[in-house]
Amino acid sequence: MSEDQQQLHQTLWNIANDLRGNMDADDFRDYILGFIFYKYLSRKMALHANKILKPDGLEYHEVIGHPMQKELIHEIKLDALDALGYFLKPTELFSELAKRGNSGGVNKFILEDLQKVLTNIEQSTMGSESEDDFGNLFEDLDLTSSKLGKTEEAKNELIVKVLTHLEGINFDLENQESDLLGDAYEYLIGQFASGAGKKAGEFYTPQQVSKILAQLVTTGKDRLKSVYDPTCGSGSLLLRVAKEVKEVGSFYGQESNPTTYNLCRMNMIMHDVHYKRFDIYNEDTLVNPSPKHSDQRFEAIVANPPFSAKWNPDAIISDERFSTYGKMAPKSKADFAFVQHMIYQLDDNGTMACVLPHGVLFRGAAEGHIRKYLIEDKNQLDAVIGLPANIFYGTGIPTCILVLKKDRSKCHAERSRSILFIDASNAFEKVKTQNILLPEHIDKIVSTYRAYCHSERSEESPATIEKYSYVATLDEVRDNDYNLNIPRYVDTFEEEEPIDLQAVSQQLKDLEKDMKATDATITNYCQQLGINTPF
Structure with missing residues (x-):
């Protein structure tokens, strides 16, 4: 990470801590991230308008009062809606509101103006191709909330302070090669998640885990036609995949929480993903999958579904995502329902990797039946990776990663009749109360999986590492009655010194x-x- 990145990260986090006062960090998150997003949209709008106006020798703020003001703004709006997906007038830019709110050293009342601007951003997209991508984006920025202050004056004062501090920061959007602000935005989301306890699991996957999943599904590829996350949270996993390849054609995701859904769309736009290249849907993935996604198949799928969530399979028991298995995941544990949904959406040449609780490896009844079907009937399970306990925010349970392929017959013969097991549960570093994976821990997991992908014969596979990993044949898994508990395959027993x-x-x-x-x-x-x- 560069010095500029570190400085921007720390500056934004200091602003968030200094200005939130007694407000819960989880509540203030929506405000600070929303206002950073508003500044980003404003600066992008100004840069785009200045480019259009350059032949006329004008800058965007000079359009106000110009003899052709109406015509110029109309042309700029048409172009901006196609190129950016939204439109802001010169008087609605972040810099103008910040200046107005702190003019002459006196805090002027701008709450009503600010609310109108945020509403106008959303309304500017109505009837255009980007309407779904920008609709209700700012609904969590409640400027009337008592959390901002007991009086209108107190609320206004806090908002002016936030805008003034952010206005003094250069986001360097002119640099097309830089993703300085996008990285800073992701950093803030992670910082808020680390202090949010159990709630954090709803919107954030730690970057160390995101990196593993992203590198697993991009193995052997430098370009992806599409990537999908059915429980996308803030979108960090989708964006992480994009960092592992030269190009991702399109991003798809679904998120049931409206606040987190808005955060995801903002995060996409802040990372300069054009609105035409992402499609995020707000609904329960299992019960109400996106109608736009249902007929599509994705080349890469990554996910960190809510662990052992409750769900209601009764209404969708004949759904083709689940019906061929003969059993539905139990109502008290939707883990395998997410796996079934993802494998259904996976393309024939695709790879999926998802994080799940350890129980999916050995629980019986319906889950045991589904597990057997995936292994014996479909032969789609490629690898099982055990992670350390206490690496996720809000839960200390150990977790695992399942890697599945839609069609393993395309792999070489030996690999198509085997499953890789990795026990990385003891490879971590403890930092305060949290366990973290260091770069060398991540590299060992990924390099072991990639060695497995490229090895010709399982019995000589470089993916078999003593007390760490093992390539098991399907016969061995069958002999274990399809129980995938990792110690059955990876012997980590340390013999004690003789007495x-x-x-x-x-x-x-x-x-x-x-x-x-x-x-x-x-x-x-x-x-x-x-x-x-x-x-």
Whole structure:
């Protein structure tokens, strides 16, 4: 990470901490991230308008009062809606609101103006191709909330402070090669997640885990036609995949939480993903999958679904995503329902990797039936990777990664009849109360999987590492009744040093002599004091 990146990260985090006062970090997150997003949209709008106006020798702010103001703004709006997906007037830019709010050193009342601007951004897209991507984006920025202050003046003062501080930061959007702001935005999301406890699991996957999943599904590829996350949260996993390849054609995701859904769309746009290249849908993936996604198949799928979530399969029991398995995932544990959904959406040449609780490896009943079907009937399970406990925010349970392929017959013969098991549960570093994966831990997991992908013969596979990984044949898995519990395949037992019983016997004799000598000394002291001995 460059010095500029570190400085921007720290500056934004300091602003967030200094200005939120007594407000919960989880609540203030929506405001600070929303206002950073508003500044980003404003700066992109100004840069785009200036480019259009360059032949006229004008800049965007000079359009106000120009004899052809109406015509110029109309042309700029048409172009911006296609190129950017939204439109802002010169008077609606972040810099103008910040200046107006702090003019002459006095905080002017701008709450109503600010609310109108945020509403206008969304309304500017109505009837255009980007309407779904920008609709209700700012609905979590409630400028009337008492959390901002008890009086209108107090709310206004806080908002002016936030805008003023952000206005003083250069986001360097002119640099087309830089993703300085996108990285900073991702950093802030992670910082808020680390302090959000159990809620964090709803919107954020730690970057260390995201990196593993992204590198697993991009193995052997430098371009992807599409990537999909059915529980996309803030979109960090989707964006991480894009960093592992030269190009991703399109991003698809679904998220049930409206606030997190908005955060994901903002995150996409802040990372300069054009609105035509992403499609994020707000609904429950299992019960109400996106109608736009249902008929599509994706080249890469990554996910960190909610662990052992409750769901209601009764209404969709005949859904073709699940019906061929003969059993539905239990109502109390939707883990395998997410796996079934993802494998259904996966393209024939695709790879999926998802994080799940360890129970999916060995629980019986319906889950055991589904597990057997995936292995025996479909032969789609490629690898099982055990992760350390306590690496996710809000839960200390150990987790695993399942890697599946839609069609393993395209792999070489030996690999198509085997499954890789990796036990990385002890490879971590403890930082305060959280366990983290260091770069070398991540590299070992990924390099072991890639060695498995490229090896010709399982019995000689470089992916088999003593006390760390093992390439099991399907016969071995069958003999274990399709139980995937990793210790059944990876022997991590450390043999204890042999005990010299003769030496131990001598030590006991020596101790007995010492105890008798000590007893004699105590007896002598007691006699001198005229008291009874304690034994």
